[in-house]
Structures are given as C-alpha cells and as structure tokens.
Amino acid sequence: MALMRWEPLREIDTLQREMNRLFESFTNDTSIEQTRGSFVPSAEMHETPDAIHLKLEVPGMEAKDIDIQASAEAVSISGERKSEMKTEEKGTTRTEFRYGKFRRVIPLPVRIQNTNVTADYKDGILTLTLPKAEEEKNKVVKVSLG
Known part of the structure; x- marks a missing residue:
C-alpha cells in the first residue's frame, strides 16, 4: 500500500x-x-418622491399575454410565455419551445394611486409607473432624539 x-x-x-x-x-x-x-421574472424597483418605478423582465411574451392588477399596497403581474424557435441548417430542422406561466405579487413600500398606474412594454421589459398616494407624498414623520 x-x-x-x-x-x-x-x-x-x-x-x-x-x-x-x-x-x-x-x-x-x-x-x-x-x-x-x-x-x-426578475424585477427592479426604484422609488422617487412622486412615484415608484417597477421593471420586470418578461422576454418572449406579447403585451396581450400579460395581466397587471394594482391595489393600493401591491401589484400583481401574471402571464404566460409561449415561444418557439425554429432553425434549419444543412437539411436539419431544430425546434425549441419555451412555455411557462408566472404570477408575481410585489408588495409596495408605500400606498399608491392604483387608478393612475401606467404601463409600457418594450423589448421584453415591462415598465410600471406607480404614482404615490397624496398622503404618502406629504408624509412627514417627527423623529425624536434620545
């Protein structure tokens, strides 16, 4: 050994x-x-003094396949992806299918005006602008020291 x-x-x-x-x-x-x-889908949230901006990465989908619902405290995004990729090379055909459903509920850090939410979908990126409720914009909190 x-x-x-x-x-x-x-x-x-x-x-x-x-x-x-x-x-x-x-x-x-x-x-x-x-x-x-x-x-x-991956998400990114950015807060400004007037609104919350939310981006979701949903490639391979059409706008009609995405459902967005907004409440004062959260946003729910759901959809279904159906994509097919077909390539032909030297007499050989290769086909790939990608199907999948998703539903994502994103809680918001502040209340929003859910009746004024705007959405844009371009190049696989869903962008939502969620305006803050008036009481959230003017909210001042007194902080006591010691």
Missing part, C-alpha cells in the same frame, strides 16, 4: 466546485422552467 500525501487545499477546492455546480443547477432559469413549467 502506497502512502499518499494529504492536501487539504485540494479537498476544499473540490468541495467548492461541487457546491458551485449544485447552486448553478438550482439557479439556472432553464432548468427551473423545465422542472416546474413556470418561471419567475
């Missing part, structure tokens, strides 16, 4: 690669879509 030198740093490197591979399998969008048949 031959003696082998134990190298703990090599063991840690191997463990880290395995952990990275495991986490990548959980966060890979295509693997999630294939296993559950749904997806969760």
